[in-house]
Amino acid sequence: MAYGPDQILEGLGNSDYERYVRTPELLALQKSPEEWLHRDELLFAITHQAGELWLKLATSEAYEVANLLAENKIRLALRLVPRILLCIRNANEGMDMLDQMTPWDYQQVRRALGHGSGFDSPGFNSVRKAIPTLGKEFHRLLTEANVELLTIFLEHKKYDELYELAQALLEIDQAMFLWRQRHFKIVERSIGTKVSGTQGTPVEVLSKLNSFNFFPELWDIRTTITNHAIAAEGEN
Numbered sequence: 001m002a003y004g005p006d007q008i009l010e011g012l013g014n015s016d017y018e019r020y021v022r023t024p025e026l027l028a029l030q031k032s033p034e035e036w037l038h039r040d041e042l043l044f045a046i047t048h049q050a051g052e053l054w055l056k057l058a059t060s061e062a063y064e065v066a067n068l069l070a071e072n073k074i075r076l077a078l079r080l081v082p083r084i085l086l087c088i089r090n091a092n093e094g095m096d097m098l099d100q101m102t103p104w105d106y107q108q109v110r111r112a113l114g115h116g117s118g119f120d121s122p123g124f125n126s127v128r129k130a131i132p133t134l135g136k137e138f139h140r141l142l143t144e145a146n147v148e149l150l151t152i153f154l155e156h157k158k159y160d161e162l163y164e165l166a167q168a169l170l171e172i173d174q175a176m177f178l179w180r181q182r183h184f185k186i187v188e189r190s191i192g193t194k195v196s197g198t199q200g201t202p203v204e205v206l207s208k209l210n211s212f213n214f215f216p217e218l219w220d221i222r223t224t225i226t227n228h229a230i231a232a233e234g235e236n
């Protein structure tokens, strides 16, 4: 195959790089300096846009994992879980950039946001919908294997794949928990906690969501295991 300077893809931009990555469209998605109320709008917009993209990929990967589980392909499904975790972590770490904004400068940026609220984040809302589908498939697999949740922990070598899947779901739950914690600190640093957001929701509502778990049974089972060990010791 000959490599030359000519572009062979359709689209905007002078090179195939620009046409494939769609940089003309992508780089036009941020306000221009003349439109800014404050120059930190660029930092704020890019952080959010990048976060939305990572959560879009996390959602796509999560549905693929659910599809593979629906076909009982647990090993193949497990291979994709790190992608979901990396997406959530990237969205999480991306928020570090917002630490660079002073609380007063954020107040100027905030004037540009209208009623924009994170509750309407398509990325977060779609990943929040996708994750429970993994739990549904996990419980179906347990039922079909005719095994209790506790048993896969006690006999983890025998139930290797189901145990690994339980751990993977716990990792995803933890990654989302860490995202919420990190986001909450960003909110606290930027506007404080005893105020309301752009749609009038008190920030305290967010602190309640901080303790949300997608798979409470996978956390509760730890207590059951501890109690099981204590009971077993008592018998000896």
Ligand code: HEM
Binding pocket: 047, 048, 051, 052, 095, 098, 106, 116, 117, 118, 119, 121, 124, 125, 180, 183, 186, 187, 190, 191, 196, 197, 198, 199, 200, 201, 202, 203, 206, 209
């Ligand atoms: C200075 C930065 C930020 C501030 C001050 C902030 C503020 C808030 C506030 C006050 C809320 C509560 C709802 C409301 O009234 O709007 C909220 C929710 C939310 N924000 Fe942010 N946010 C920031 C950055 C981000 C980033 C970078 C993302 C990533 C895409 C994000 C996504 C969300 C989501 C998904 C919710 C709903 C959370 C849930 O349902 O648990 N926010 N944010």
